[in-house]
Amino acid sequence: MSQQIYLVLENGEYLEGKSFGAPVSEEILGEVVFTTGMTGYLETLTDPSYYGQIVVQTFPLIGNYGIIPEDFESRNVFLSAYIVREWCQNPSNYRSEGNLDTFFKEKNIPGLYDIDTRYLTKVIREYGVMNGKLTTKAPPYTQAEIESLKQSRVQKAVEAVSRTEPEYYPAENGCYDVVLWDFGAKQNIIRELNRRGCNVTAVPAMSTAGEIIALHPDGIMLSNGPGDPQDNPGVIEELKKVCGENIPTFGICLGHQLLALSQGAKTGKLKYGHRGANQPVKEMDTGRIYMTSQNHGYAVLSETLPPDAQMNFMNLNDKTCEGVSYRNMPAFSVQFHPEACAGPKDTEILFDRFLKLMSDYRAG
Incomplete structure (x- = not known):
């Protein structure tokens, strides 16, 4: 009853x-x-x-x-x-x-x-x-x-959801080694990387820069996760060190926010957030509109981005920042979820862009 x-x-x-x-x-x-x-x-x-x-x-x-x-x-x-x-x-x-x-x-x-x-x-x-x-x-x-x-x-939202030990997810005929920095990672991020030939080592949120660099990754994926991004000063400091190594990096959702914070930008809380599979986003360079899946209550404040960063995706409902690319390092990030099949598959191309970054990195 x-x-x-x-x-x-x-x-x-x-x-x-x-x-x-x-x-x-x-x-x-x-x-x-x-x-x-x-x-x-x-x-x-x-x-x-x-x-x-x-x-x-x-x-x-x-x-x-x-x-x-x-x-x-x-x-x-x-x-x-x-x-x-x-x-x-x-x-x-x-x-x-x-x-x-x-x-x-x-x-x-x-x-x-x-x-x-x-x-x-x-x-x-x-x-x-x-x-x-x-x-x-x-x-x-x-x-x-x-x-x-x-x-x-x-309190301590990321610590509550992140894994406690590294886990390895090999791809069939894997040709790239990617470290997934787990702040509350969705499983489909791993599936999308595996599908593209990436062996994935998922590491806890509290991993140090030294531990991540020691894995010699071809690329680093910064995952989604819960809570206020500014509640993670230790992660932000370690991420700043990792960025200094110029390893190809792709951030999603919380990973996008943490990457921006590590480069000196600021984040703010939205009135009621973006949560759902029907959020329209515009790519600034092409003018193309994507329907995206989102789940976040905070956003990167575009006016606080450093000179070497630019907003490359914008939310069409409230004009907030939905993506950033960086000129001083091989890194980009998005606020929405390209692994979530909202379009249903239109923003999957971002994983392919990540692979292109890793390919260029290998080529020197």
Whole structure:
């Protein structure tokens, strides 16, 4: 039998719904964000970048194609809770191995449904991303409870999701050796590199520059990940040292932000972020428009880029920076996810550009 659950927001509003998945035995805190993807809920659930967040799906029906482990982006679920308008109890897909309710119980993740997700999304768009909590306690809520919500903050997000030991993923007939610096890497980044003949050594976020350089890579991939990029001063310092070696480097999402910070740029928090598979981005050199998949709450401030860097991709909704290329080193980065098949395959060319950088690097 479903519990009656309340979502309490830091602006004082609350919404009532019903639970599925793991029961809410204590208050569940998180940053409440929405994602506009109409498909790909499995990738959302297993994306480490959602660590510490309560994720709202704007698409009303979720779970209709079940649980498919082959599509997972990591070994675990890192979000704090999941909110949908309606969840499908009887999925239909020949690849399905279960349903959302059972999966969430196994992973100890609470779900909330029968809630007006359209209204909730409008609230977030107007007020901005805010903290919230799931609770069984009925209203009213005291001002002290609301104030404590405002003080909540995700801590050590990258450390919480990164692997603890290096792992090797060989490619069939591998011809390049790539170090994947794991800040919360999605599995499809490894798949795309392997598919192009890259042997991948994934290393923990807390790896030193010396450890990475000692692997003698042809290239370095900076992965996606959760949290405020400025919360990683140690990583930024080590990345600055690695950049001094002029090894071809490609950054995605958090990796893009950390690379910019290592070169003296600044980042800032967006009002409600970009999360979904339908974000239009313009390539500045060609004028071509791409539909991209995104999941981030922070952006590189283009006006703070150093003289040797230039913005080469721009978000067409809010004109924020979506990509940077560097003239002083063989490096580039993008804020969106070229491995996520949003177009569905139009931005995969960025992996090929990375291979071209490594080829030129080898040629001297």
